[in-house]
Amino acid sequence: MLTGAGNRRFLERWFRDVAPQLEAAGSPLAFVMIDVDHFRRVNDVHGHAAGDAVLVALAQLAMHHIRQGDAFARLGGEEFVIVLPDTTPAHAAQFCERLRGQIEALRIALPGGGELSVTISQGIAFAPPYELSDLTARADAAMYAAKRGGRNRVSADDGAQPSGPTGA
Numbered sequence: 028m029l030t031g032a033g034n035r036r037f038l039e040r041w042f043r044d045v046a047p048q049l050e051a052a053g054s055p056l057a058f059v060m061i062d063v064d065h066f067r068r069v070n071d072v073h074g075h076a077a078g079d080a081v082l083v084a085l086a087q088l089a090m091h092h093i094r095q096g097d098a099f100a101r102l103g104g105e106e107f108v109i110v111l112p113d114t115t116p117a118h119a120a121q122f123c124e125r126l127r128g129q130i131e132a133l134r135i136a137l138p139g140g141g142e143l144s145v146t147i148s149q150g151i152a153f154a155p156p157y158e159l160s161d162l163t164a165r166a167d168a169a170m171y172a173a174k175r176g177g178r179n180r181v182s183a184d185d186g187a188q189p190s191g192p193t194g195a
């Protein structure tokens with residue numbers, strides 16, 4: 028396991044075992060899709076080991092910032108998910124914006140020496156409904172809107188304005 032994040036099966040189990048109690052309690056949940064910007068370029072320019080170092084650094088930072096009860100998973104490639112139970116859209120936007128800034132500010136040490144910075148694009152979807160495939164599709168669409176909007180930004184599927192370094 029490269030990054031220490033859970034895998035897709037972990038996320039499926041979480042939605043099967045943990046989510047129903049939250050749903051029954053009427054709790055709002057935010058589902059955040061995270062994708063490293065221009066990751067192919069990192070691999071092409073600096074090598075695959077450097078790409079791996081970026082994924083590990085991103086995962087470490089994310090795991091450090093989530094609360095107990097949140098779920099963190101790597102869906103494959105450079106795509107991660109953070110599930111934030113009991114979280115309103117406003118708080119989710121704050122969380123993602125903070126993560127965005129922290130990743131942008133991170134200097135990642137490369138295995139061959141030197142350091143590198145990356146940015147991430149994030150898409151947020153909200154539950155209810157507590158349905159993993161639906162949340163994944165909506166968060167993915169929001170994440171691609173963040174990519175189209177210029178990357179290094181946060182986009183939500185609730186129609187809120189995307190946020191980014193320029194506040195655009």
Ligand SMILES: Nc1nc2c(ncn2[C@@H]2O[C@H](COP(=O)(O)OP(=O)(O)OP(=O)(O)O)[C@@H](O)[C@H]2O)c(=O)[nH]1
Binds near residue numbers: 074075082105174
């Ligand atoms: N180092 C490393 N690279 C990986 C891993 N898994 C997937 N990749 C690479 O991740 C890259 C994904 O690139 P794309 O999704 O095409 O796009 P991108 O370059 O990230 O650009 P945007 O998403 O459009 O900002 C590919 O080059 C994959 O080879 C991994 O575990 N380690």
